[in-house]
Amino acid sequence: MSYGRFNNPIQATLTGILDIFRKQKLSGNLQEDDRLDGKVCLVTGSNSGLGFAIAAEMARRGASLIMACRSGIPEAGEKLMSLTGSDAIEMVPLDLTKPESIAQCCQNMTERGIHLDIIVCNAGVAPPGSRRTDSGQDEIFMVNYLSKFIVLNRLLRNGTIRNETFAKNSSPDQIPRIIFISSDSHQNASPIDFEEFGEYRPYGIRKAMNNYSYYKLVMNTFATELSRRLNPAGTVNVSVNVICPGPVNSNISRHAPRWLRIILKFIFTLFFQSPDKAAKPVIYLAASEEMEGTTNHYFHMFNPKKMDAKVYDENEGRKLWEHSAALLKKFYATG
Numbered sequence: 221m222s223y224g225r226f227n228n229p230i231q232a233t234l235t236g237i238l239d240i241f242r243k244q245k246l247s248g249n250l251q252e253d254d255r256l257d258g259k260v261c262l263v264t265g266s267n268s269g270l271g272f273a274i275a276a277e278m279a280r281r282g283a284s285l286i287m288a289c290r291s292g293i294p295e296a297g298e299k300l301m302s303l304t305g306s307d308a309i310e311m312v313p314l315d316l317t318k319p320e321s322i323a324q325c326c327q328n329m330t331e332r333g334i335h336l337d338i339i340v341c342n343a344g345v346a347p348p349g350s351r352r353t354d355s356g357q358d359e360i361f362m363v364n365y366l367s368k369f370i371v372l373n374r375l376l377r378n379g380t381i382r383n384e385t386f387a388k389n390s391s392p393d394q395i396p397r398i399i400f401i402s403s404d405s406h407q408n409a410s411p412i413d414f415e416e417f418g419e420y421r422p423y424g425i426r427k428a429m430n431n432y433s434y435y436k437l438v439m440n441t442f443a444t445e446l447s448r449r450l451n452p453a454g455t456v457n458v459s460v461n462v463i464c465p466g467p468v469n470s471n472i473s474r475h476a477p478r479w480l481r482i483i484l485k486f487i488f489t490l491f492f493q494s495p496d497k498a499a500k501p502v503i504y505l506a507a508s509e510e511m512e513g514t515t516n517h518y519f520h521m522f523n524p525k526k527m528d529a530k531v532y533d534e535n536e537g538r539k540l541w542e543h544s545a546a547l548l549k550k551f552y553a554t555g
């Protein structure tokens with residue numbers, strides 16, 4: 221069973237509001253001339269909220285953009301084209317609860333010979349309780365963690381993200397950047413429960429916030445292990461960094477009960493950052509020369525920070541990788 225830093229969404233929301241007023245050390249370091257011309261960027265969940273704003277800013281900075289989304293095809297892409305004036309934007313279908321959709325999306329990119337320079341693992345859910353997917357897992361486990369393990373393993377093994385560890389096709393002058401969108405609520409979440417790992421356990425709204433924090437901790441542990449595996453000898457081959465965007469006025473609470481949605485909508489609108497503002501530190505990680513060749517960094521908005529200490533435990537990282545790979549073999553006959 222998991223526990224998290226916050227016991228309810230109101231507590232998490234108030235902490236988020238206080239965070240907005242903290243000084244953001246590196247906010248002046250993102251420059252207008254941090255461009256992404258010629259870079260191929262993929263953003264998951266970019267049809268709405270933070271993902272849409274990240275995609276828009278990337279397109280404005282010259283990137284060729286792949287919007288990997290479950291919904292909003294083609295409207296979100298058309299909206300982005302008219303907003304940014306870019307025609308280097310395409311949408312690809314990707315439902316992160318469905319292993320076959322993940323496989324198809326990755327296969328499609330590999331067959332077309334696409335090489336991704338930047339991938340932003342943004343899609344996430346904050347459901348008010350457990351929801352069983354067609355393949356028998358809890359939705360939050362799949363979307364907020366396991367799908368990222370599957371997608372990145374496939375793209376790295378196929379060489380769609382160039383690397384030395386899994387594909388031996390790295391390019392010395394192009395260090396790909398992988399960015400995980402996390403949440404500072406992962407701090408002090410419970411250790412990974414390997415006994416119940418990946419098992420569906422029904423829960424309601426009281427456990428929902430705990431589980432959100434817990435799965436961000438699981439994801440951050442994976443990001444840290446991935447960084448270790450991709451960059452074994454101290455040289456950075458693929459950059460893997462994690463960021464909490466701070467509180468964002470998005471649609472994240474759309475599945476909450478009506479009474480809570482009304483309260484949260486009010487608070488979000490009044491106090492939370494716009495998605496455009498929250499996207500800026502993510503763009504800093506994606507585009508800034510200062511971040512070139514860096515790995516295993518964590519940012520809370522524009523502030524470099526440490527993640528929860530458990531995230532850096534090598535034993536935990538190795539166990540997480542092994543349990544995830546075993547689960548894939550068992551359920552999806554894929555490694």
Ligand SMILES: NC(=O)c1ccc[n+]([C@@H]2O[C@H](COP(=O)([O-])OP(=O)(O)OC[C@H]3O[C@@H](n4cnc5c(N)ncnc54)[C@H](OP(=O)(O)O)[C@@H]3O)[C@@H](O)[C@H]2O)c1
Pocket residue numbers: 264265266267268269270271289290291292314315316317342343344345363401402403404464465466467468469470471472473
């Ligand atoms: N909002 C905040 O205050 C806040 C704070 C810290 C971190 N974050 C993180 O920021 C990220 C973006 O969230 P947001 O605030 O922008 O919320 P949002 O507007 O609800 O966006 C979430 C995105 O994830 C996508 N998604 C959900 N389930 C999916 C699935 N099964 N397959 C593919 N895509 C799926 C959604 O697609 P659909 O439209 O199809 O559902 C949507 O595009 C999340 O990782 C979240 O945890 C948010």
